[in-house]
Amino acid sequence: MYQYNNDDQTILNERVSQFRGQTERYLKGELGEDEFRALRLMNGLYIQTHAPMLRVAGPYGLLSSKQLRMLAHVARKYDKSYAHITTRQNIQFNWPELKNVPDILADLASVQMHAIQTSGNCLRNTTTDPLAGVCIDEIEDPRPYCEIIRQWTTLHPEFAYLPRKFKIAVSGSEQDRAATQLHDIGLHIIKNGTGEVGFRVLVGGGLGRTPVIGKVIRPFLERKHLLSYLEAIVRVYNLNGRRDNKYKARIKILVRESGIQKMTEWVEAEWQQIKNGMELSDEHIKDIQAHFALPNYEEKASQDTSFESKKEQNSNFSRWVKHNTEKHKTPGYRAVYLSLKAPDTPPGDITSEQLDSVAELADQYSFGEIRTTHRQNLVLADVKQADLFELWEKLKLLSLATPNIGTATDMICCPGLEFCSLANASSISIAKEINEALDDMDYIHDVGDLKINMSGCMNGCAHQSVGHIGILGVDKKGVEWYQLTLGGSSENKAAIGKRLGPAVAKDQITNVITTILDVYIKQRYDAEIFLDTVERIGIIPFKEAVY
Numbered sequence: 096m097y098q099y100n101n102d103d104q105t106i107l108n109e110r111v112s113q114f115r116g117q118t119e120r121y122l123k124g125e126l127g128e129d130e131f132r133a134l135r136l137m138n139g140l141y142i143q144t145h146a147p148m149l150r151v152a153g154p155y156g157l158l159s160s161k162q163l164r165m166l167a168h169v170a171r172k173y174d175k176s177y178a179h180i181t182t183r184q185n186i187q188f189n190w191p192e193l194k195n196v197p198d199i200l201a202d203l204a205s206v207q208m209h210a211i212q213t214s215g216n217c218l219r220n221t222t223t224d225p226l227a228g229v230c231i232d233e234i235e236d237p238r239p240y241c242e243i244i245r246q247w248t249t250l251h252p253e254f255a256y257l258p259r260k261f262k263i264a265v266s267g268s269e270q271d272r273a274a275t276q277l278h279d280i281g282l283h284i285i286k287n288g289t290g291e292v293g294f295r296v297l298v299g300g301g302l303g304r305t306p307v308i309g310k311v312i313r314p315f316l317e318r319k320h321l322l323s324y325l326e327a328i329v330r331v332y333n334l335n336g337r338r339d340n341k342y343k344a345r346i347k348i349l350v351r352e353s354g355i356q357k358m359t360e361w362v363e364a365e366w367q368q369i370k371n372g373m374e375l376s377d378e379h380i381k382d383i384q385a386h387f388a389l390p391n392y393e394e395k396a397s398q399d400t401s402f403e404s405k406k407e408q409n410s411n412f413s414r415w416v417k418h419n420t421e422k423h424k425t426p427g428y429r430a431v432y433l434s435l436k437a438p439d440t441p442p443g444d445i446t447s448e449q450l451d452s453v454a455e456l457a458d459q460y461s462f463g464e465i466r467t468t469h470r471q472n473l474v475l476a477d478v479k480q481a482d483l484f485e486l487w488e489k490l491k492l493l494s495l496a497t498p499n500i501g502t503a504t505d506m507i508c509c510p511g512l513e514f515c516s517l518a519n520a521s522s523i524s525i526a527k528e529i530n531e532a533l534d535d536m537d538y539i540h541d542v543g544d545l546k547i548n549m550s551g552c553m554n555g556c557a558h559q560s561v562g563h564i565g566i567l568g569v570d571k572k573g574v575e576w577y578q579l580t581l582g583g584s585s586e587n588k589a590a591i592g593k594r595l596g597p598a599v600a601k602d603q604i605t606n607v608i609t610t611i612l613d614v615y616i617k618q619r620y621d622a623e624i625f626l627d628t629v630e631r632i633g634i635i636p637f638k639e640a641v642y
Contacts, residue, residue, distance in 0.1 A: 115197035139210025156184035167450035237267035258336035259344035299350030306560035323373035327366035396427025443471030511551030518551035520568025
């Protein structure tokens with residue numbers, strides 16, 4: 096993984112010192128609330144219902160075991176001994192005291208971590224495929240380009256006060272596991288007719304109150320022009336994006352109101368003025384790629400026979416392998432998902448003890464690296480098949496081996512009314528209730544590939560608009576209700592879910608989910624997945640059953 100140089104570290108250390116002074120002045124009453132608000136947001140600090148919330152950047156979802164141990168330390172010393180993994184591959188702490196935040200940032204800086212630009216109207220953390228570098232359908236590893244983008248975006252002076260927040264995602268595989276079509280800018284690595292590697296560039300995607308699928312603004316962009324073209328897009332947005340209404344300030348609204356053709360013309364004109372001065376050289380790209388060299392895989396790992404025999408002997412292990420591991424481009428290895436969706440755990444939460452233990456497991460089984468995922472889980476990307484049974488037994492003791500990746504209980508869930516001051520309705524308690532209703536693993540595995548996303552407000556932090564089943568909490572005169580959508584997707588065939596009907600009461604939402612699943616099971620063809628059934632029969636049969 097990329098190791099910070101002196102410039103990177105100097106930026107972090109100076110930022111910590113700067114924010115320490117700002118925090119001290121605020122606590123002394125020398126800075127007003129509005130003045131401090133802008134400063135704290137630049138450092139990932141929100142004020143939530145019960146306490147401040149600190150969002151720590153996880154650049155393109157990659158963490159070292161040393162960094163994971165530091166997160167465990169922060170959770171124990173400054174929080175309530177747990178952290179939360181977000182859909183943007185970041186890490187959040189929900190209970191820090193404001194006076195301690197500079198100390199937290201100083202501790203994080205000692206292991207090359209920070210909270211810079213994890214909030215505010217700026218260029219946010221760039222995300223990518225959690226299986227980058229190891230997946231069998233990969234065209235090229237996207238992580239070096241994510242790192243190049245990280246260096247370009249960090250403290251970019253021109254884009255510190257954009258009309259609204261701005262998010263970029265990069266995918267390097269045939270299957271889009273980074274939701275590139277639902278970001279302000281989506282980059283998909285492709286090859287042109289001559290075999291040259293470049294990017295298909297999408298613009299204007301986004302979720303929240305107005306979910307939109309991005310549009311292709313450039314079918315093929317040469318690698319050398321990556322930064323200049325991104326800069327042209329963000330400049331056009333910065334100049335033309337609305338600032339009079341925060342609900343209409345995202346680039347998706349600019350693209351919708353101006354049209355993709357006009358947007359393309361603006362970007363092309365800006366790009367022509369700056370492209371020649373911002374080219375990426377092959378040498379620079381290779382230098383960054385060298386930080387992501389393949390680990391020292393064992394050549395004889397594929398000769399192991401114990402893996403298959405263990406699967407034959409133990410059906411529970413075989414089920415876990417099927418649902419929680421992925422094929423690896425190196426023979427004899429697999430990528431392993433660590434489920435943060437155990438039935439009795441808030442989705443995406445991980446304790447300090449678990450963080451420390453996962454760091455140990457990463458050192459022992461996966462070259463000391465861990466990834467965070469778009470669906471709030473973790474990945475050990477480089478595990479020998481011969482070690483899988485031993486790893487599985489250890490993960491079971493840590494409650495990190497629930498075999499539910501990609502199933503109905505692998506829910507994306509925001510903090511909701513339990514924590515968030517913006518929320519209209521609960522999320523975590525509803526997720527627990529649904530989990531309890533769907534606690535039969537045989538049933539869950541029979542239902543198969545099903546993604547439930549649940550947000551407690553219209554901001555849509557849990558991406559309910561693109562869930563196969565989306566659940567949105569709404570407030571009706573102080574009472575919690577929930578709207579449902581069906582048929583959404585964040586993958587290759589991206590789609591916004593269709594509204595099922597009127598909102599349902601809080602005490603009915605779990606029954607509604609089980610009713611929807613019953614309709615699916617009765618209506619599906621053979622092994623047809625939920626999304627295909629919804630596309631084939633429409634939402635009317637589900638609507639009739641629910642209402």
